[in-house]
Amino acid sequence: MAKIKGTVVVDTERCKGCDLCVQSCPQSVLELNAKVNSKGYHYSTMVKEDDCIGCTACAMVCPDAVISVYRVKTND
């Protein structure tokens, strides 16, 4: 059966750690990193990479447009 797999790339330097992407993710894929970027923000990070479906919810609600989303259909 075809499955949808996705992943995201976070521009961690521009991320302000607002947490909106984390809250918006239906798969709870994202969390704020314990580490901070050069501005001191806990940036968004994928913690459950396998669960991402590339739905773009995180990217669409991101006020700083720091998230790129990739999606692919697989037959795995």
Next chain:
Amino acid sequence: MTKQDILKPENLVYQKTKLLTKNVMHYCPGCSHGVIHKLIAEVIDEMGIQNETIGVAPVGCAVFAYNYIDIDWQQAAHGRAPAVATAIKRLLPEKYVFTYQGDGDLAAIGTAETIHACNRGDNIAIFFINNGIYGMTGGQMAPTTLEGMKTVTTPSGRNHEMNGYPLKISDMLALIDGTCYVTRQSVDKLPAVMKAKKAIRKAFENCQLKKGTSVVEFVSTCNTGWGMSPHKANLWMQENMTARYPLGDIKNI
């Protein structure tokens, strides 16, 4: 399938539009302004009207809007953006002209300019960010501040006997013959963001249809001014702001 397998250009489904500049926005983390800027930039990009669009920035937090969207911009005096946009559109009728204004700018100091641009039916788009507070000056009461809502100038909460009522200016603008499209949107969740983007597109398209003025109100958050996390601000907005400012089209002709 590994992340590297998915990370191929052909699988890219969403990225920052090239219409947003490299400048990091000055807004607080989680601010609705960023999302709305992004949507406006995306629509301009998708419509292919980068060279045909002139934006008018307000006074308020969004005064620096011109730093973020890669189009020609003018920065207007406080509240006067609709008058400025009127002249641009009259002198360059083939262009897409929009204002970007907060609640203080549009619904307090600029009420007259807003109403009369709408009444003339000037073929501009007005994007109105309503977060119920003055963000840039430090969280004072706005005309749209809800009753009971605490701000630094209503420390015990807005009281209509002293401060009047939260102004539903979009409803007023819908009554004016010159408006063709008045809608209230939000940008807190994916479906809302998708709808808001469609509303922005429609407002831009109307600019060339000679139907009149389009107004898109965004019921927004100011998590810093409200003293909440961005997520909590969204929840508070959903529960309280939309009760006074219900989402959806108010007028669409």
Next chain:
Amino acid sequence: MEEIKLMKGNEAIAHAAIRCGTDGYFGYPITPQSEVMETLMDEAPWNTTGMVVLQAESEVAAINMVYGGAACGKKVMTSSSSPGMSLKQEGVSYIAGAELPCLLVNVMRGGPGLGTIQPSQADYFQTVKGGGHGDYRLITLAPSTVQEMADFVDLGFELAFRYNNPAMILADGIVGQMMEKVVLPPFKPRRTNDEVRKQCPWGTMGKTDDRERNIITSLALEADVMEATNNRLQAKYRIIEEKEVLFEEQNCEDADYVFVAFGSAARLCGNAMDALREQGFKVGLLRPITLWPFPTKRIAELAQKAKGFMSVELSAGQMVEDVRLAVNGKVPVTFHGRMGGNIPSAEEIIEKFKENFNLK
């Protein structure tokens, strides 16, 4: 053959605006200048030259429409009278701060407050000393005839675009309302959008692929940036002061006493001067045409040999301060003025002249 017409100063402004290729006029009715917009509406230039004429909801909106049009590089103007110009001051400051060219017309009436609809020159301070906030200057032209009302429209735009600075025609209600013969300027076509882009590459007419986006703003939060902006403005103002002073002199070469007056007050002083000359007094008249930049140098030169100056104004005495600064204490500088819409007669000026300088 020249086409000579008879019309009011306000009407001349409107006709000249159409003829010199103005792109837009934005105004709000106020006495005694309403004929400017009325004439434009009657002429309907949008059918001929394509000029936009719009009655705004307020003076505040009108000046901000001027800002919007000027920021596109378009040739735009507004007109008003004193209380209306007070309302426009915020916009004027923004326009000066953003370095935009435009033409402003103030047909002055008496104040303060709602004052009177009668003529006055009491907005001299407002116009040449600031008016709005911040360090800025307006190129200020003071017409004394209907002909100059017509001619200064083109001149005002010319100077405004040369320096990317607002220019003001500061007329009093007399010059606005009186009828005189006038030769209107020849028709000049409006610039095409391509010509506007070429003349004003900074204009916000929509980005082009060969340039970065243009941003029109007067905002700079960093002190160093804002100071640099101010320094640039001041350097520009020094050039204007050096190059653009205009004035008219009569009988100043041998004058013992010099009247300094602008607008309709200068006409009255001209009559007084002629009468005094007949009585044997060597009197001259210096009429500043630009109130800023002010003819400071010329007045200082005349102060080397004159025995006294007298400023005559339809105010409590405003320009007289600049005359005093120019004379710098070398000889007495006296004043006579009327307010509230009253106008001094030539006889009154002559009497005050003799009284001020102890002459018989």
